[in-house]
Amino acid sequence: MQVLKFGGSSVANAVNINKVVGIVQEALKKDRTVVVVSALGGVTDLLLQSGALAAAGDEQYKNVLQVIEQRHLEAVKALIPVAKQSSVLSWMKQRCNEIEDICNGVFLLGELSARTKDRIAAFGELMSSHLIAARMNEHGAVWKDSRELILTDSNYSNAAVVRDVTDHAIQQYFASVNDQLFVVPGFIASNAERQTTTLGRGGSDYTAAIFAAALDAGLLEIWTDVSGMMTADPRLVPHAKALPHISYQEAMELSHFGAKVIYPPTIQPVMKKNIPVWVKNTFDPDAYGTLIEREVMLNGNHIRGIASINKITLLSLEGGGMVGIPGFSKRLFEALASEQINVILITQSSSEHSICVGIEDALAEKAKQVIDDTFRFEIQSGKVDPLVVEKDLAVVALVGDNMKSHPGVSGKMFGAMGRNGVNVRAIAQGSSERNITSVVAASDVRKAINVLHEEFFETTYKQVNLFLAGTGNVGGKLIAQLQQQQKYLQENLRLQLRVIGMANSRKMLFKEEGIDLANWKEALEAGEPMSLQQFVDQARARNLRNSVFVDVTANGEVATVYDQLLSKSISVVACNKVACSSSFEYYRKLKDLAREFNASFLFETNVGAGLPVIGTLNDLKRTGDVVNRIEAVLSGTLNFVFNNYNGEKPFAEVVKQAQDEGYTEPDPRLDLSGTDVMRKIMILARESGEQLEMEDISNESFMPASCMEGSVADFYKEMANQEAHFKALYAKAAKEGKKLKFVASYDNGRAAVGLQHIGPEHNLYHLYGKDNVVLFYTNRYPDQPMVIKGAGAGAEVTASGVFADILRAAH
Template sequence: MQVLKFGGTSVASAENISKSCDISLRALENGLVVIVVSALGGTTDALIKAGKTAAEGDVAYQDILQQLEQRHLEAAEELQLPPAPLDNATALITDGFLELHRLCDGVAALQELSSRTLDRLMSYGELLSSQLVELHFHRLQPDAVWADARQLIRTNSRFGNAEVDVLATEKLVKDFQAQHPNASWIVPGFIAADAHGTTTTLGRGGSDYTAALLAAALGADKLEIWTDVSGMMTADPRLVRGARPIARISYQEAMELSHFGAKVLYPPTIQPVMKRGIPLWIKNTFAPDDYGTLVEVEPPRTSASVQGISSVGNLTLLNLEGSGMVGIPGFSMRLFAALARERINVVLITQSSSEHSICVGVNAADTTPAQVAVDEEFAVEIAAGRIEPLRPERGLAIVALVGENMKDHPGISGKLFGALGQNGVNIRAIAQGASEKNISTVIRAEDVRKAINVLHEAFFEATYKQVNLFLLGPGNVGGKLLGQLARQQAHLLEHLGLQVRVVAIANSRHCLVNEEGVDLAAWPEALAEAPPLSLTDLTELIIARNLRNSIFVDVTANAAAAACYASLLEKSVAVVACNKVAASSEYTNYARLKSLAKEFNASFLYSTNVGAGLPVISTLNDLMRSGDVVRRMQAVLSGTLNFVFNNYDGSRPFAEVVRQAQAEGYTEPDPRLDLSGTDVARKILILAREAGQVIEMSDIEIETFLPPACLEGDVEAFYTQLAAHEAHFRALFDAAQATGARLKFVARYAEGRAAVGLQQIPPGHDLYDLRGKDNVVLFHTDRYDELPLVVKGAGAGAEVTASGVFADIVRAARL
């Protein structure tokens, strides 16, 4: 004997009923079948709604019932039954809905819907669907019989969620089998009857339970649950795209997963078949050839430590604490007794070893009655100050790792906590049984999607890590960066295991957002049509989307953008900044951002602040981490100024050379930042801070070579003044030329003091042969005393700067 249960989606239409009957017919090749049927998909909810609407005195229940009746009549007609069975089906449906109308009329008259009446109302869903299936299946298998579950399953009179009398049920089932020894059965799920013959129900999902009870009573060879997914999944596929079916799993693991939200299986279902050792197979009605999931006593051992990740939402933590609890027996008993009296189910329990507190998780709907019950139970202790009043913490959820093999694999908990911590998912409570089949964590409900994806990536998708970028400033450098990302996406995935997606691109006028990843081949056109979004709104969007491994990439020089970093770091969003404003701001702000990055385990990287794509800051960091001490630094840190003075020879105006530098993308958007020395001062300030110095911008001595008039007005006025002061620039060049020197704008740091200014560099000096737009930094340290450590290379240009930002993104992604 085999028991096959078909869920609501599997019988939601005539077409689906036909598919389910075809599956059952194939199963007959291996012996007789018992077919357990749910109501047509959505029917139970509609019947509940009709009853509640009637109880409110609203006649709209009539429309609900009429629509349901019409749906059932259409399903009967679409099954293309012969005339006599069709007439029979029509009569059954019509009579059933006449009774439903009478029931709801009575409810409307009384304006009261009892649990007993509601059970009676809900029962019609399964009664009608199972008889439709029987009429269709009877054509294929004439010996099949319809069996009323109310005559097979005996329960108590606890309406809404009745408890089964297993011994009485087994006797009734075996008696029915004796009466029909060679017949297959079609049975309505979910419904039963008490000792008085009154209709009861087994709770939502009870059709699975019906099937398990019948399988156990019959000693079936197997129980098959036919649904709309191909088995139990490693995670909820609505939350995790990469979720995949679990081929074979133990009863214990299935129990854990079903308890924590694996909707494909109703938790009590497993108990009757687990007790008898009956295999349970979860299959897909719409893909019957898929293997599905086989639940068995001892599945084959695998190397996988975790079988699945599950979650349950709408949780409240209740924390009972107080010094009066320490060392006093009986508090736990009284807490659970108080909750039990109110029939409140405890989902999770954890207690500190100090005995100072007990924490339990309950369904959110039970929060108020639980709080009242516990506060009443401990009223004397609360009044005496020995215990604090119960403190509910709402808006939580449980995410659980499940697997038999976890007990044999050290480091699972560490991997779990590390993955969540790196993504800013705070754990409010932890529970783990001694069997180590389940590690449950309580987190904020809004973090569930991110947490499950992070954990699924860590335990099931070791091949890649998804990284989500939010890019601000797709201008010259930002545009080059997007191009580099587009070209390197496949390489990053193949060689580094990074699936890098640009989720948002924003400028001062538009913000393009696509959570599945912006098309990097067509982003300019899409951005031009995107709506505007303020920096504040963009920050809130990044936080609200709460995507795993999020990185904010700031490719601007905007102070307002830098002001957003703290809010993002506090949410464990990594920040990669081409923008120098933050790192060169007041020292307290710089230190705070560094501290936030460390506290919330989020990268704050800004390598391109000094040297564009050169590894200047990373080299300095390596020196400091290794215990070296920086004594002096001497550097040319402006690719712009180096380009300008390398190309200015008096043959053409100084202003023309500066315009060329700007046109070729070497300058800041406002070239005065470069030529005034401000940009170089920011860079040496950042290097001094990275070397451990507490220093402010006002401490940097800036020796400007520009006449004061050049710094007044707008950018065009600046160029006008450059042209007007050509004689001044020619004099600087001639003075250097006279001694064989070259002009370089040099940044210096020594023993806590820093300065920047134009210098005549004589032949033979380390800076003399610096060409084009190159930068160079000379680190004089305790280890590099006689000969400095030199970092040299192109220090300006959109392409090299973009490559530096790219490198920081990869560093942040791999942490």
């Protein structure tokens, strides 16, 4: 004997029912078969809606009943040959009339009892099973009413089965007939008075398990609209994987924690009889599906799946008066049980100072009232604090039989969530160690499940979600590099970088699936008007795992939002120097936020473009070295200018050439005034451990004050007027056989920048083009410094430095 159950989606319409018939035909070749069916998809909801409308005195219930009748009559006409339709149509019409009579009575009384509600809901399965039996009449199908075989108590809507009586009735009936194919309605049963009861939503699965267990079936097949159980809900995790094999206990845990593929009580009856359960896809019958059995071979992963329950409320009862006093827990659970409030999760501190339980959101008010009444004396006397009620939470659970033999699973779980800013409100672990349960904010569920799925199941790649501000010279180069390296990163580093958000000064664009970098300019141009705060709010609200905000602007306002991002565990990669060269208080705040919320705050390109200056400095510090002195040429612009100026070509033209080749800031005066170099040496001093502000740095400017006034055009005009000044600077250095270099220095707490004459014996002399050089004199390098030298300006190398920081943040 084998039992096949088909869900509502599998029998939603005539097309789907014909698929079911084909599956049953194949099954009949193997063994005697019982087919259990749900109501046509959506009909149970319509039936309950009609009852509720009737009880509320709303005559719209009649329209709903017409929809139900029309669906069934149309299905009969589509499935049953014309010559045989009359009797089936007549039977359906009689049932529809019965429903209408019951609803008319409810309408007149203005009351819908639990018993009547079950009576109405039962018609869905009664009609669908009769229809399918008639469709399979040519295969010798026999229709049998489950209410004649399954006996329950009178707990309407969620009745408990009287197993011994039920098993005997099923066995006796099937022993008395010789037919090969039977169709029975799921979900419905009857009590001792032969009144209709139901087994709870999803109860058709349970019906199938009851029949399978009573008949010692060789197999129970659950046919649904997905190809088996998955490692996570595919609606939340696009890369969820099918589970070909799973144990009974794991299936029960996953179904309890919200996996909708199979109804939780289904497993218990078949597990006792060791009957395999095969979850299959009606719409892809050749797919393997999931086989649930007692012993499951390991597939290399001790975690079997991740599940969640939404709309959870935590009730926390605590107080010194609970310590050492027996019976507090008993009174709490008795109070909840008296109001039929199911407890989903329990956690208690070892000090007995507090106990916390999780329940459905909908029952929170009722639970608070009964607990307040039960502990009124203790609360009023101060022995127990008033009950704390926390709503808008969810349960996320890791499930797997083999977790108990693998240490470190909990650490890996909570570490992954912590790194992504998912705060865990409560934790519970079953005594079997088959699940680890955490309570998180409802807004974090999607993120938490994706983070955990990536941590435990994703062997292909890690997904990193970027929010990019700035698409100018450097930003454009960065986007091109990201596009060029996408395939390489996925194949070699197992990273999938997706640009989710993109913005410039005028427009912003968001795409959850990732912006097409081949056509980003057109897409951004068609985006919405730019608002920095809205851009930040979107990045925070989307709450995506492994999020990185990338600032490739020079905008001071953008630098003020880093704290909002870091506090949401969104890493920040900044080409923009403003934040790290602003007040020491803000710089320190950003570093502290990054540490507190497990985010990265990386700004390698603030000094030396793509050169590993800050990274090397941090390596020195982390390994215990002390930086005593720094000498550096930190402006690619100024080095380019003084390497190319010899008094023959006007100074203003050389500066303009540097700007045209992309080496200067948008306003070249930031470079030539020394302000940009001041920022850079201050950042290096701060990273060395010095608390330094801009006003603490001395600046010996070589630029005439008149050049720094007015617009950029005025700046170039005045530089041309001051050519004699620049010639004199060059001539003096050349006469000494030296070169002009704009040097930044830091020496035991003091920092300065200024133009210097550098001779051939100096480390800074042989520096050409736009190169930068940094000399670190430390305890380990007291006389011969550590030297970092190379191209220190240019959009391409700066973009590559930003790219490298993104990869560091990703890891």
